[in-house]
Amino acid sequence: MEPRLRDNLGGVFVFIILLSTGSSENDMDFDFCGTWRHKSGALSLNVSLSTGCSEISISAGQSSLSIDGQITARCKRSEVIPLEQLGLDSEEEETPFCLYWEPLLDQLKLQVGGKNLTLCWPTSLQGSYCTELSFGANTPEARYGIINGMVKKDLIRPNIMTAYKFNGSSKNCKALCDQENPGSxxxxxxxxxxxxxxxxxxxxxxxxxxxxxxxxxxxxxxxxxxxxxxxxxxxxxxxxxxxxxxxxxxxxxxxxxxxxxxxxxxxxxxxxxxxxxxxxxxxxxxxxxxxxxxxxxxxxxxxxxxxxxxxxxxxxxxxxxxxxxxxxxxxxxxxxxxxxxxxxxxxxxxxxxMEPRPVRHLLALSAITSLGCAVSVLSCVALIVYLCRKRRSKEQSIPIHLGLAVSLGLLNLLFFFTGVLANVGGEGVCVWVGAGLHYTLLSSFTWMGVEVFHTFWLVYMVFSPSPKPYVWNLVGFALPAVPIIILAAVGDIYGVREVLPSDDVSNPYLMCWMKNTHKALLAHYFTNMTVLAILVSSGIVMLFLVYRQIRTRDEWRQNRVAFLSIWGLSCLFGTSWGLTFLDFGPLSDVVLFLSCILNSFQGFFLMLRFYMLDWMRKQAGGSAQGSTSTGSTRQHMLQSQEKS
CATH class of the missing domain: 2.60.220.50 (Chondroitinase Ac; Chain A, domain 3)
Incomplete structure (x- = not known):
């Protein structure tokens, strides 16, 4: 574009903005909405616009929607647009649409099937505007056409009409502005x-x-x-x-x-x-x-x-x-x-x-999360192999640790690929991936809750038999599936979710998760946040109770044992997820990074805990029994015999 022409268009654009104020109060803007009934198959949009101020016609048939007329000041357009380009579902037989006309801007916009299309942009200065569009002559009814035609949400006809016509009247800019801002x-x-x-x-x-x-x-x-x-x-x-x-x-x-x-x-x-x-x-x-x-x-x-x-x-x-x-x-x-x-x-x-809020430092947080998830997946695989070898010890805690490792591994694996799947697979794939990610998250939270409950059982229910492993598997794997099935039946919960970076909201990060809808938000609070609140509060209480039991033991006086015990149990009990509730105030960025690091690397921290406990046992020359679990903490630090 020539520099002189670009500058002139820039001046035109600024001038149009200066002319434009909220004109909807005086009904100068126009919007028409309806539902287009058509055949399934290939659909098209026919646009034929020319300058003037006489009439605009919105008509529809079995395969095409047409916008014809003379209401623009400078914009001219004649085009046939295949609606497949907009990603509309050609199998549906009814498509909602709305046509918006802003006379001060000389701008005509169409929203069809939830997709937005600008038919006319402001291109030049003009002295008059076509406004106050009024309903014109009647058109015949037909099998295919426009149902429930409305102007500014006021119903005109509930019948199927082939077309709606509106006549316009011309006003100059000064008259419109005097009407909008008298005496300004x-x-x-x-x-x-x-x-x-x-x-x-x-x-x-x-x-x-x-x-x-x-x-x-x-x-x-x-x-x-x-x-x-x-x-x-x-x-x-x-x-x-x-x-x-x-x-x-x-x-x-x-x-x-x-x-x-x-x-x-x-x-x-x-x-x-x-x-x-x-x-x-x-x-x-x-x-x-x-x-x-x-x-x-x-x-x-x-x-x-x-x-x-x-x-x-x-x-x-x-x-x-x-x-x-x-x-x-x-x-x-x-x-x-x-x-x-x-x-x-x-x-x-x-x-x-608006929701969702933009995320600061999204690129850095995404890099940390991807690295943490990759490391955690490998760590969980190593931990699963390690725990499977220890199953011969018949320690009651091994199946529970194994369930947590499996659910955490699957959670991190899905989260690692969620961005790729959202960009490649789109909405269809994300419905399944989002549901799977939600299930593995709830399953991980449930297994952490089982760890809390089982630790309480070992510490305080010394002479009571622990529930069988199949009971824990039902709770940890089957119970989280119940809300997922219900939400999937409700529909419109899972899909592509946009995460907006604060530095460039035009370039969102796509992931498969819960949608940004009112229903999905309610589901998030009633499932994720409720379970998380219960888990974190019970985990903190359990940490306090364990501390009361072991603070007088000789082993507790060794700093590394004390630190490893509380740190390891914090990983098992999921208390690091409590940082989610502290994401506000001046320390929000610090909390966000800390939460991202701790939770994405949680699989690695768990593996490290179990290997460190095993190493400490070998260093102390202890027995093989109960060396890698909550049971080992009880054996070494509470000096109580675990009941089989």
């Missing part, structure tokens, strides 16, 4: 992209003249109807801004209400309703010694949703919205107030990360 202040400033003076007809602005005695200035956005003045956006211009400005003393603050073009375009994030632009005419201001303070008042943001102050430099990204947190510091003043401290001038807002 307007200021003309020079745009660095367009190379001339532009009027901001839809956004209130304030101009400040930084005179010689300038020591700072506070600006409050004009109050919107129905919104108290104390909830308006505020800007504090520091004294350092006067020192940084070399050519001009005038600062312009423009306050925008958010629209779709200010959005990132990435799933799971959104920009707050308020966007502020701060400029000094003909100058680029950066690296201020004292930051500009921008206070955003907004609706309550739940604690689970992270937020950060961001800026968008249109000089670097004129045609693509790219919000970055470079040069801005975020201060959360409460659930409804966020203050941004930024050292440069451009557009500013607050980016809210």
């Amino acid at each position: 202040a307007r200021v003309s400033i020079e745009s660095s992209l367009a190379g001339g003076n532009m009027e901001h007809p839809c956004a209130p602005s304030s101009e400040v003249d930084m005179k010689e005695d300038f020591r700072g200035y506070n600006i409050t956005a004009p109050a919107t109807t129905g919104v108290p003045a104390e909830s308006s956006t505020t800007v504090h211009l520091p004294h350092a801004l006067k020192q940084a400005a070399k050519k001009s003393s005038k600062v312009v603050c423009t306050f925008f209400k958010n629209n779709s073009l200010f959005q990132e375009g990435h799933k799971g994030v959104r920009i707050l309703d308020d966007v502020v632009e701060i400029t000094v005419e003909n100058e680029v201001i950066a690296d201020l010694s004292e930051p500009i303070r921008i206070g955003f008042h907004h609706d309550v943001i739940p604690k689970l949703h992270s937020r950060k102050c961001v800026s968008w430099d249109t000089r670097k990204d004129p045609l693509q919205v790219n919000w970055l947190d470079d040069g801005c510091e975020t201060q959360q003043k409460g659930a409804k107030h966020t203050e941004c401290l930024c050292n440069h001038l451009t557009y500013f807002s607050v980016l809210v990360q």
Whole structure:
């Protein structure tokens, strides 16, 4: 693209943004939704759009959906699009769709079968817009067509119609803006992209003249109807801004209400309703010694949703919205107030990360987890071989340790390959892999719980026989399968899960796990978090009880024995998983890395524990009986005879 043309398009894009405010309050935007009934097989989308303001027709038949009309200012498009390219299921006979028209942006968007498609992008300046679309002439009913046609969620016809037609009326930009913001202040400033003076007809602005005695200035956005003045956006211009400005003393603050073009375009994030632009005419201001303070008042943001102050430099990204947190510091003043401290001038807002929250240092955490899982798988295999050789000792704890090693090995193996399977196999494979990963996780937690219970049995139930090994196998392997079968029957629980890195939300890490849906979230809390809470609390209690029993023993006075006993039992009892509940506050990153290391390398730590106990037994010249288990801890440290 020629540089001059690129700059002109950049100026057009910025100008369109400046014109655009939340126009839905006055019904200037248009959306039409319905269900397309068609035959199974190959489907297509027919688009035929031309400039003007007369009529738009949405029609459907047994194999094609058509959008025809003249409502755009500059956009022209004539194309047949096979819907197989969008990944739609051609076996279904009904497909929901919605058509959205934003006249201020000259933008037409279609959502069909859950897939988004932009039919018309804004391409040039225009003086008038096609808006206030009204329902046109009736069309005949048919076997194939559009069911339950709705405009702004109001049902028009429940019957199957072949087409819906809407007539438009033309309005110029100034009339629309006067309708949206009656009496709003307007200021003309020079745009660095367009190379001339532009009027901001839809956004209130304030101009400040930084005179010689300038020591700072506070600006409050004009109050919107129905919104108290104390909830308006505020800007504090520091004294350092006067020192940084070399050519001009005038600062312009423009306050925008958010629209779709200010959005990132990435799933799971959104920009707050308020966007502020701060400029000094003909100058680029950066690296201020004292930051500009921008206070955003907004609706309550739940604690689970992270937020950060961001800026968008249109000089670097004129045609693509790219919000970055470079040069801005975020201060959360409460659930409804966020203050941004930024050292440069451009557009500013607050980016809210919906569920799932972005993960900091995702690349490093992924590398640690992959390495830990690989080492743990090999360690569990070695531990299984080791325990199988020890089964001849007929120690009661061996089958339990063996069950834990098997479940942990399978868990780490699936987790190691989950990213590869998600990218290669997609949703179909991830349904099975996600269910398998969930099962092995619950099975591992269950076996850790069995370890806790069995240790309690050995320590406190000296003369009572322990349950048979097949009972433990039923509990450890069969019981976790029950919730998995139930959740699989409910459906829409397992599949591809996106994990967003905080530094680049446009490049998510894919894995097979529970989906990011309300049902899956409930399943996660009722299964994983509930079982984990029970496991960690019982494991900590059991550690305390064991400590009370062994603290007076002679063996306990040996530091290495004491450390190995508590550390080893912590691995068996799964108490390291309790770090999951501490992932908040200033030490969140430290806790996250520590939890990642301990839990991904848990198989290795377990193998190390058993081999160290065996080595210590040989060093002490002890007997072979009970050397590798919870029973050995009891034999060496409690000096009690295990009951067979």
